Amino acid sequence: MNDSFDSKEFRQVLGHFPTGVVIISGLDGAGKPQGLTIGSFSSISLDPPLVGFFPGLNSKSWPAIAESGFFCVNVLAASQSDLCWRFAKESEDRFNGVDWSNSPNNSPKIAGAVAYIDCAIESSSQIGDHLLIVGRVQSLEAVAGAGSPMVFSKGAVVTTSQLT
Numbered sequence: 779m780n781d782s783f784d785s786k787e788f789r790q791v792l793g794h795f796p797t798g799v800v801i802i803s804g805l806d807g808a809g810k811p812q813g814l815t816i817g818s819f820s821s822i823s824l825d826p827p828l829v830g831f832f833p834g835l836n837s838k839s840w841p842a843i844a845e846s847g848f849f850c851v852n853v854l855a856a857s858q859s860d861l862c863w864r865f866a867k868e869s870e871d872r873f874n875g876v877d878w879s880n881s882p883n884n885s886p887k888i889a890g891a892v893a894y895i896d897c898a899i900e901s902s903s904q905i906g907d908h909l910l911i912v913g914r915v916q917s918l919e920a921v922a923g924a925g926s927p928m929v930f931s932k933g934a935v936v937t938t939s940q941l942t
């Protein structure tokens with residue numbers, strides 16, 4: 779990195795941009811569920827329907843999920859901060875005790891999420907120290923009555939009244 783560039787300041791300033799929080803999930807080659815917390819998720823294109831996110835090059839879960847060719851985007855509810863942190867921390871089995879079912883493309887749908895977006899991997903390209911993963915949406919669902927989506931700002935899960 780450029781010596782004049784302060785990575786702490788980069789994180790601190792970019793933390794002022796609030797994001798939603800998703801868990802990207804999929805099955806690895808052994809059929810075991812894998813997932814990681816992602817804030818860099820975005821809608822990209824309507825026609826064709828494309829979404830994307832940026833996993834770090836050192837992500838362990840993403841290469842395991844990518845083997846399947848598919849993934850599911852689980853949009854977390856405001857009440858799911860335990861899952862937000864669990865899927866961001868090192869663990870042998872992040873799904874231990876987590877209630878999930880199969881999405882149409884066989885990726886894990888985590889119970890309690892406010893929306894699910896099932897995708898086939900369209901492309902993967904390296905940008906700096908991250909990958910840009912583009913997914914082609916195959917099916918999607920907003921869950922009625924699932925509550926408000928999670929919002930993350932300045933390093934913490936916040937309620938919208940805290941977005942000052």
Ligand SMILES: Cc1cc2nc3c(=O)[nH]c(=O)nc-3n(C[C@H](O)[C@H](O)[C@H](O)COP(=O)(O)O)c2cc1C
Nearest residue numbers: 814815816817818832833834837838839840866867
């Ligand atoms: C709210 C939040 C958002 C995150 N967003 C990203 C992200 O967009 N890209 C990324 O690479 N890591 C992100 N992380 C960090 C990963 O979840 C974390 O590095 C995780 O341990 C990666 O797991 P893995 O090595 O099993 O893939 C985020 C963490 C949190 C708490």
